Amino acid sequence: MRSRVAAICALLVMLSVAVSGAVATSSGQGATALQAEPANEGVTMTIDLQPNGDARWEVSTEFSLDSENETKAFETLAAEFEDGNSDVGFSVDIFKRASKAASEHTGREMAIEGVARSHSVENQTGRLTLIFTWTNFATVSDDNYRVGDAFNTSSGTWLPELRADQQLVMLPPEGFAVSSAPIGFRNETLRWEGPVTFTAEDLEVTYRPADVDTQTPGPERNDFALVGLGVLALSVLALAVYMWYVRREDDPPAPTASANGGDSDLETVDTTPDDEPATEPAEPDEDVDLDLLSDEERVERLLRAEGGRMKQATIVKETGWSNAKVSQLLSAMDEDGQIEKLRIGRENLISLPEQDTDAEN
Template sequence: MFVAAVLLGGVAAGPALAGDDARAELGAETFAQSDLDPDNIVLDLRLEPDGTAVWSVSYRVELATDNETAAFEQLQADIADNTTTYTAAFRDRMERTARTAENATGRSMAIENLSVSTSVESLQQYGTVTYRFSWTDFAAIDGETVRAGDALGGFFLEEDSRLVISWPNGYSADTVSPTPDDRRDRTAVWEGPIEFGPDGPQVVASPASSFPTLAVGAVAVLFVMGVAAGLWWRARDGEPTGDVEAADAAPEGASDAGATADSGPDEELLSNEERVLRLLDDRDGRVKQQEVAAEFDWTDAKTSQVVKTLREDGRVEVFRLGRENVLVDPEESEL
């Protein structure tokens, strides 16, 4: 199995290589100009459907004192002024790692799009140096299944280091081994120290099943085909189809429409006075004022005001019947 020959600042190939000497191969050289060692390292790799792994390796340094802050600021300036020097050293180590992985897996690999950046987290007072790159054919592809891990056989993650592996969007993990310290949506996280063994950190992911969507679509298609077949069969035997039945029902519907039209506009479109007149017509030209109030859920004051307007316009007549007012259509009045 593949035994990694390159150390990623706190990540060693096998426990026999772990320790200060292992860290020095990349970590100490990265921070040599400022004499800074990382307090923790985060290796974050995102698997792509074609087997490429997009890596982000972050070295975080606590800036607890003014001297540490000044040293990191000097490191930032050095990286900005000599970016090629830093990326060249990192690329050399990663390419040697990829060559060894090629021999172990039989896949042709390449380190591409390498870059380095620095940042300061003012809230937590950390300085971070981050290398980003793409490692092609990092994972094996079996149909649409992505199988990652064999390129990191024998990997050892030191204390204060973290490995994060995520799989493609729309994929689900079939295997994640060993059991991660944290399992999130499409992501597994391991905290060091941990020895992954000869198979490395294993992640096998496949496209999420689309069975529910396909099943629903199939049922819908079958339903439409069934309806069409039923209509055809009825037409074949001379029975009316749905279209004919709808046509036969049209006159009745037209009659209903005519009745609706004859009944006038909707209630909501009428004025208060028009509503009273419609009610009066429905009651054969005579209705008690209290019935008007009850019908429209009006107060006595509002009802009186509407009735007064109608009476002044000559559109209704009002007379007393006992203690109640009665509204009468002038054409129906015998007064």
């Protein structure tokens, strides 16, 4: 029976072999995906964008350590990794080839600098971490900060996919906020979770200085002003109700029929005040400007229109968004409890939380 230590060693060998050809040079063979085969808990690539356009990368590979022997084996492998042994963990050479290809494609000089390697063991999890700085990763001007072209080569993007055990996290540069992005985000942080495929446009993100309004153009918004308007509206409504009540008290009572059942000499008067509120509220206006809705609100509106449940593929069709954007948006909404996802065969069934998500025949 193969031991757990041998399994870790075998997985690490697979990892090294797979990533050795992950990024082709611009002169030759075309770009391919990061072919890492991480053990157990997967790989996280975190891009910490810097205000000057550089990007600090942190690539972590995690391993589950369930015994003392596995922990000792991991410590041995970690020592080799920190010594720069390319047969263990992610090799920085992958990203050097990617930056060279991207530099030739964009005409912007790039380099991989400040390479460091570390490891840690915590809660029966071993982690190998590769850290480096990718210079000129983004373009910076007075009014915006753009990311995306560094993922491309003359043969296409060098990162065409993430596997199910991989994720990519992009942190904003200090002093900037997201202006446009292909997926939803939280606290200016974008997160792609595999499996997902990418085109060149799927990794393009624009930031603006944080003191600039990055929302959809429209009237300036001030929270105190909104509160004041709300108080004023309530005051006007209260005054209108009071005036109506006073008018009603001042109006003479309507004549009634005579005691003997005959009609009185006076004409019947409509006792309903002219300004009495309607007995039924007006129907809400369904003509909503979709441009004013957030992505999450559009999805919830679609679900409500379909009775609270629809397939993920239908959401892609109705919105016209890419598969990658819809997948990431729904994952974030599922985590927040805004929707529920149910896997049925090869499809996802999306429903509002109050809906029963049992599969239908």
